[in-house]
Amino acid sequence: xxxxxxxxxxxxxxxxxxxxxxxxxxxxxxxxxxxxxxxxxxxxxxxxxxxxxxxxxxxxxxxxxxxxxxxxxxxxxxxxxxxxxxxxxxxxxxxxxxxxxxxxxxxxxxxxxxxxxxxxxxxxxxxxxxxxxxxxxxxxxxxxxxxxxxxxxxxxxxxxxxxxxxxxxxxxxxxxxxxxxxxxxxxxxxxxxxxxxxxxxxxxxxxxxxxxxxxxxxxxxxxxxxxxxxxxxxxxxxxxxxxxxxxxxxxxxxxxxxxxxxxxxxxxxxxxxxxxxxxxxxxxxxxxxxxxxxxxxxxxxxxxxxxxxxxxxxxxxxxxxxxxxxxxxxxxxxxxxxxxxxxxxxxxxxxxxxxxxxxxxxxxxxxxxxxxxxxxxxxxxxxxxxxxxxxxxxxxxxxxxxxxxxxxxxxxxxxxxxxx
Amino acid sequence: xxxxxxxxxxxxxxxxxxxxxxxxxxxxxxxxxxxxxxxxxxxxxxxxxxxxxxxxxxxxxxxxxxxxxxxxxxxxxxxxxxxxxxxxxxxxxxxxxxxxxxxxxxxxxxxxxxxxxxxxxxxxxxxxxxxxxxxxxxxxxxxxxxxxxxxxxxxxxxxxxxxxxxxxxxxxxxxxxxxxxxxxxxxxxxxxxxxxxxxxxxxxxxxxxxxxxxxxxxxxxxxxxxxxxxxxxxxxxxxxxxxxxxxxxxxxxxxxxxxxxxxxxxxxxxxxxxxxxxxxxxxxxxxxxxxxxxxxxxxxxxxxxxxxxxxxxxxxxxxxxxxxxxxxxxxxxxxxxxxxxxxxxxxxxxxxxxxxxxxxxxxxxxxxxxxxxxxxxxxxxxxxxxxxxxxxxxxxxxxxxxxxxxxxxxxxxxxxxxxx
Numbered sequence: 001x002x003x004x005x006x007x008x009x010x011x012x013x014x015x016x017x018x019x020x021x022x023x024x025x026x027x028x029x030x031x032x033x034x035x036x037x038x039x040x041x042x043x044x045x046x047x048x049x050x051x052x053x054x055x056x057x058x059x060x061x062x063x064x065x066x067x068x069x070x071x072x073x074x075x076x077x078x079x080x081x082x083x084x085x086x087x088x089x090x091x092x093x094x095x096x097x098x099x100x101x102x103x104x105x106x107x108x109x110x111x112x113x114x115x116x117x118x119x120x121x122x123x124x125x126x127x128x129x130x131x132x133x134x135x136x137x138x139x140x141x142x143x144x145x146x147x148x149x150x151x152x153x154x155x156x157x158x159x160x161x162x163x164x165x166x167x168x169x170x171x172x173x174x175x176x177x178x179x180x181x182x183x184x185x186x187x188x189x190x191x192x193x194x195x196x197x198x199x200x201x202x203x204x205x206x207x208x209x210x211x212x213x214x215x216x217x218x219x220x221x222x223x224x225x226x227x228x229x230x231x232x233x234x235x236x237x238x239x240x241x242x243x244x245x246x247x248x249x250x251x252x253x254x255x256x257x258x259x260x261x262x263x264x265x266x267x268x269x270x271x272x273x274x275x276x277x278x279x280x281x282x283x284x285x286x287x288x289x290x291x292x293x294x295x296x297x298x299x300x301x302x303x304x305x306x307x308x309x310x311x312x313x314x315x316x317x318x319x320x321x322x323x324x325x326x327x328x329x330x331x332x333x334x335x336x337x338x339x340x341x342x343x344x345x346x347x348x349x350x351x352x353x354x355x356x357x358x359x360x361x362x363x364x365x366x367x368x369x370x371x372x373x374x375x376x377x378x379x380x381x382x383x384x385x386x387x388x389x390x391x392x393x394x395x396x397x398x399x400x401x402x403x404x405x406x407x408x409x410x411x412x413x414x415x416x417x418x419x420x
Numbered sequence: 421x422x423x424x425x426x427x428x429x430x431x432x433x434x435x436x437x438x439x440x441x442x443x444x445x446x447x448x449x450x451x452x453x454x455x456x457x458x459x460x461x462x463x464x465x466x467x468x469x470x471x472x473x474x475x476x477x478x479x480x481x482x483x484x485x486x487x488x489x490x491x492x493x494x495x496x497x498x499x500x501x502x503x504x505x506x507x508x509x510x511x512x513x514x515x516x517x518x519x520x521x522x523x524x525x526x527x528x529x530x531x532x533x534x535x536x537x538x539x540x541x542x543x544x545x546x547x548x549x550x551x552x553x554x555x556x557x558x559x560x561x562x563x564x565x566x567x568x569x570x571x572x573x574x575x576x577x578x579x580x581x582x583x584x585x586x587x588x589x590x591x592x593x594x595x596x597x598x599x600x601x602x603x604x605x606x607x608x609x610x611x612x613x614x615x616x617x618x619x620x621x622x623x624x625x626x627x628x629x630x631x632x633x634x635x636x637x638x639x640x641x642x643x644x645x646x647x648x649x650x651x652x653x654x655x656x657x658x659x660x661x662x663x664x665x666x667x668x669x670x671x672x673x674x675x676x677x678x679x680x681x682x683x684x685x686x687x688x689x690x691x692x693x694x695x696x697x698x699x700x701x702x703x704x705x706x707x708x709x710x711x712x713x714x715x716x717x718x719x720x721x722x723x724x725x726x727x728x729x730x731x732x733x734x735x736x737x738x739x740x741x742x743x744x745x746x747x748x749x750x751x752x753x754x755x756x757x758x759x760x761x762x763x764x765x766x767x768x769x770x771x772x773x774x775x776x777x778x779x780x781x782x783x784x785x786x787x788x789x790x791x792x793x794x795x796x797x798x799x800x801x802x803x804x805x806x807x808x809x810x811x812x813x814x815x816x817x818x819x820x821x822x823x824x825x826x827x828x829x830x831x832x833x834x835x836x837x838x839x840x
Contacts, residue, residue, distance in 0.1 A: 037638050051809075054625055058805055060682045088655070089615030091625045105683065107615055107730060107807075109626035120682075149808040156813065164839055165638025166812035169732050172619035172634040173809050195509035195527055199592035205474055205511045206529035214592040218457045218585025235508070262480050262540075263525065310527060312589050337816065337838075341792045345766050345838055372761045385478055387527075388569040389471075389593050392586035393576065396757065418757075418765055419584055 007286035039181035063114035117142035160334030182332035188247035193258035272298035367395035427706035483534035537562035580754030602752035608667035613678035692718035787815035
């Protein structure tokens with residue numbers, strides 16, 4: 001058992017965890033691109049083809065030899081013989097010789113000999129079929145050259161990139177219909193507590209329905225992980241130990257919730273220590289954050305195991321502080337904007353709609369609803385004792401009061417991290 | 421055929437469409453809450469239970485009668501007889517009488533007769549088992565009262581709300597494990613163009629792989645819709661008409677892509693007019709936006725049908741302007757923040773890294789990559805002829821240059837709508 005002695009700050013808790021956790025190598029799976037939206041690429045994608053593969057018209061008009069139009073004006077137009085039409089999706093039936101033009105549509109393949117396209121708007125056809133061109137085109141004008149989009153051997157996308165709609169389009173364009181992506185990290189959820197019953201049952205006096213499994217499953221999905229529900233367990237050392245052992249076999253991260261009472265917390269800690277292995281066990285027991293102070297962070301058989309407080313709000317705060325970043329890391333995702341130092345987008349500035357007091361020496365996480373008043377955004381704290389799930393339901397986001405700060409004053413500007 | 425005469429502004433196009441489109445009644449389906457993340461509630465959820473259902477301790481300590489502690493100080497403590505322990509998930513075996521206390525854990529049910537909880541930290545047990553309380557507690561202190569979280573008959577969530585993790589937790593808490601949600605709007609995607617081949621095939625000269633199906637499917641999913649791929653069709657009136665008829669049977673919105681050439685565009689317009697029905701057909705043919713000018717907006721049998729230009733970038737721009745808002749509306753989603761006038765969060769301010777010229781009389785949509793330099797965010801336009809899918813791949817977001825503005829200058833501050 002390490003670092004157990006006392007409550008530590010969020011920063012210290014992260015540092016202790018980082019010092020003990022060895023990043024595992026990430027598993028990879030192949031998925032069709034139709035199912036790859038938001039999945040994270042496990043390797044660079046290098047194009048095996050050149051796009052476009054041919055000189056392509058970017059306008060409706062006539063393929064010409066640019067040279068034949070040089071010096072053309074409305075007063076002294078160039079006259080070209082239209083020898084035919086390039087059909088979409090086909091090669092031209094013949095090459096273009098001096099003084100000739102061929103009708104072509106946007107996306108059509110330029111006939112050999114041509115090097116530019118005269119737009120319809122800048123030409124007219126005489127009664128005998130001759131094309132009259134009133135202004136010159138430069139070589140390459142209204143033409144997309146081979147490789148302007150992608151060149152063979154070019155890296156189209158890099159490992160760690162999370163696939164967006166346009167990336168799927170580009171992959172299809174180069175004929176890559178299946179990609180290697182990192183497997184989603186699996187997060188096992190174990191619920192403990194003699195008072196907790198399956199949400200489908202009717203509680204007897206003293207019992208409460210399981211809320212945390214559902215809240216956590218949603219948070220895990222949202223973060224890019226895969227929830228693995230392990231069920232509800234009574235406060236019994238052997239039962240919980242068995243559940244954690246099963247969870248370690250089935251997942252990359254284990255979250256044990258419940259245990260709001262001292263006795264249960266000690267049970268969770270004992271199980272984590274029992275299954276710790278070398279360098280493992282409980283690393284952090286208690287973090288100076290409210291709500292969420294009794295959180296336990298440990299390693300069992302080199303996998304991260306979290307003992308979360310039983311309160312739904314504390315579960316959410318602990319998840320956001322410690323588990324979401326870990327899921328993102330284990331998903332292989334490289335957030336280009338974040339690594340470039342660009343601030344997160346789901347944060348808005350607002351002014352506090354009332355005072356909020358916070359004790360010194362702890363990081364306070366409060367839930368707020370947003371309101372627009374006279375063009376200004378206001379954050380109204382959602383009050384209510386911790387442990388109420390509806391404070392989360394009524395809120396639009398959360399505000400963090402840092403360790404060193406003792407509360408917030410009405411009118412003060414804060415950053416609100418919006419719920420997704 | 422209505423409104424066909426000329427190119428209209430984005431705003432006019434929206435107004436014309438709104439004037440003709442009748443919002444249909446939305447279909448509803450029941451889903452288990454485990455699969456309901458981000459789904460949109462079809463009706464209000466009213467709680468059938470009160471939470472907590474009983475007076476619940478919010479601390480580890482002793483359940484007491486507050487009156488018995490009045491006036492207690494360290495110098496003159498109150499002495500109480502500990503008559504037992506409240507077990508988690510169970511009712512107390514006996515009620516509390518004057519001068520008595522019972523051990524209780526966080527989440528435990530208060531015994532009848534008690535009305536407050538003394539924290540462990542503020543008490544000590546004497547060798548004979550008597551509890552010494554050094555400070556008074558007020559009635560209700562460290563206790564959550566029935567209904568503090570939710571009251572029976574209270575509306576927990578309202579129709580149009582998109583479910584978040586905490587909402588799923590709250591639903592479980594009140595025993596609602598299945599909810600009625602609006603069906604996801606189905607968007608049929610028809611690809612046309614003699615040059616387009618299935619992305620799994622190897623193109624012959626003049627042919628290109630289908631990019632738009634994949635890009636569009638991703639965009640539709642992202643917007644909360646369900647893509648219905650209808651396949652690739654040659655530029656043939658009867659074939660495309662048959663495809664649109666099939667799509668109208670299978671979906672709520674139809675998107676026809678391809679048709680970058682004048683001939684194909686006319687074909688699409690002809691099909692939409694042919695299937696228009698009363699008040700339907702082509703409503704808008706051409707919008708003053710770049711890229712995306714040749715977009716067609718129509719109604720067939722009262723369903724929205726879009727003729728999108730063939731270029732992937734133009735597809736994305738047209739989708740964002742016209743189809744995404746329509747999918748969101750047909751999904752029943754009421755964005756509380758948006759309707760409160762709170763600006764969208766996926767927009768960041770940045771300074772243009774170079775000049776960009778834009779013609780007058782059209783709305784220009786440009787793609788930009790973001791860079792952080794000396795603490796400032798810069799937007800670098802991704803140049804390249806329209807029709808290149810990689811300009812979208814290399815970009816982090818888009819900037820709109822309004823109709824009235826002729827270009828942007830280096831250093832000018834713009835709003836970047838980030839890609840998701």
